[in-house]
Amino acid sequence: MKKILPTSTAGSLPKPAWLAEPEVLWSPWKLQDDALIEGKQDALRVALQEQLQAGIDIVSDGEQTRQHFVTTFIEHLEGVDFEKRETVRIRNRYDASVPTVVGAVARQKPVFVEDAKFLRQQTTQPIKWALPGPMTMIDTLYDNHYKSREKLAWEFAKILNQEAKELEAAGVDIIQFDEPAFNVFFDEVNDWGVATLERAIEGLQCETAVHICYGYGIKANTDWKKTLGSQWRQYEESFPKLQQSTIDIVSLECQNSHVPMDLIELIRGKKVMVGAIDVATNTIETADEVANTLRKALQFVDADKLYPSTNCGMAPLPRAVARGKLHALSAGAEIVRQELAR
Numbered sequence: 001m002k003k004i005l006p007t008s009t010a011g012s013l014p015k016p017a018w019l020a021e022p023e024v025l026w027s028p029w030k031l032q033d034d035a036l037i038e039g040k041q042d043a044l045r046v047a048l049q050e051q052l053q054a055g056i057d058i059v060s061d062g063e064q065t066r067q068h069f070v071t072t073f074i075e076h077l078e079g080v081d082f083e084k085r086e087t088v089r090i091r092n093r094y095d096a097s098v099p100t101v102v103g104a105v106a107r108q109k110p111v112f113v114e115d116a117k118f119l120r121q122q123t124t125q126p127i128k129w130a131l132p133g134p135m136t137m138i139d140t141l142y143d144n145h146y147k148s149r150e151k152l153a154w155e156f157a158k159i160l161n162q163e164a165k166e167l168e169a170a171g172v173d174i175i176q177f178d179e180p181a182f183n184v185f186f187d188e189v190n191d192w193g194v195a196t197l198e199r200a201i202e203g204l205q206c207e208t209a210v211h212i213c214y215g216y217g218i219k220a221n222t223d224w225k226k227t228l229g230s231q232w233r234q235y236e237e238s239f240p241k242l243q244q245s246t247i248d249i250v251s252l253e254c255q256n257s258h259v260p261m262d263l264i265e266l267i268r269g270k271k272v273m274v275g276a277i278d279v280a281t282n283t284i285e286t287a288d289e290v291a292n293t294l295r296k297a298l299q300f301v302d303a304d305k306l307y308p309s310t311n312c313g314m315a316p317l318p319r320a321v322a323r324g325k326l327h328a329l330s331a332g333a334e335i336v337r338q339e340l341a342r
């Protein structure tokens, strides 16, 4: 019988200090050339082992081979000049110096496919692979070529679809698209955001997920969250469209957030990755706290469709904290599994 409440993480895990400086985003690599390739693979093995030891069911690479969840993918594409940088506002929240789109974007070769094959060789557990979503990609660039957010998103969707098909062929069970931008640009989500996401998953046989969150626990994000009021109803804007979409799984932030749990009702029928681990604090949840969040979610999602997860990636956390949180997630899910079995 298939295990119910299979656990997973949203994606990233902290990197070892010998590979990259810990607890920062865009941390530069500490190794070069062949040593870097080998170091990334070793880090991936460690990240996988930590997930397995914690009892995580659907495992990932912990994003050990990428510097950043959006930038690394874009770095491998043609048409984007990383030397030519402009300052833009990311998700209407913070300024960052970003690369410029200078010509037609294209993917000449696979980006993560070798890494995914490597992960596939290491485990027989189901594996999940994260890619940035089209809308989040365009929001991390200055576009001096298409001069249209929508046009660029469609181009990226085509490129993502090429990569996703090769990841599927490499044995990935779930391909996840990270779309934190879906919590910000509501009109665009409904006009073309969900449509471009569906273009990215066109023709895939494996399961597909979209991860929509309130971001890493960095200051720009925690400051933004303070402005959102006591009820975070952002999901209300995108859920009706997502409910009707072809995406299989929706990954959400639920632990310690001000998201009213009943919003999940709006995506009834979809599988839901319920974030039951807060990534914006070093405090490790107890198993009971995790179980509580899952029980609340069970009011709005059928047990066979509930996938306990983390709110977001854990890259910026200390490693011991991330490990503790993985164990808490497993233990909390097990409590609820026992209850459901009774």
Ligand SMILES: [Zn+2]
Pocket (backbone or CB within 6 Å): 010, 180, 211, 212, 213, 214, 215, 216, 311, 312, 313
């Ligand atoms: Zn996230």
